[in-house]
Amino acid sequence: MINWANIWLKLFGTTQWMGIDIGFWVSMLLCALIVVVMNVVFWGMKPKGNDDDTAGDK
Numbered sequence: 001m002i003n004w005a006n007i008w009l010k011l012f013g014t015t016q017w018m019g020i021d022i023g024f025w026v027s028m029l030l031c032a033l034i035v036v037v038m039n040v041v042f043w044g045m046k047p048k049g050n051d052d053d054t055a056g057d058k
Contacts, residue, residue, distance in 0.1 A: 005023075
């Protein structure tokens with residue numbers, strides 16, 4: 001198994017940013033990416049057509 005913390009430590013010399021572990025920042029970035037992708041997908045959807053059979057209130 002790859003130890004990402006050791007790789008990050010060799011590349012950048014620290015495993016913290018702004019006093020918080022880098023794993024926290026990676027998970028925050030992942031959550032933000034999921035939110036952005038979901039917004040792009042759902043805002044890009046076309047609304048379903050409103051058929052006369054399915055309309056509740058007239």
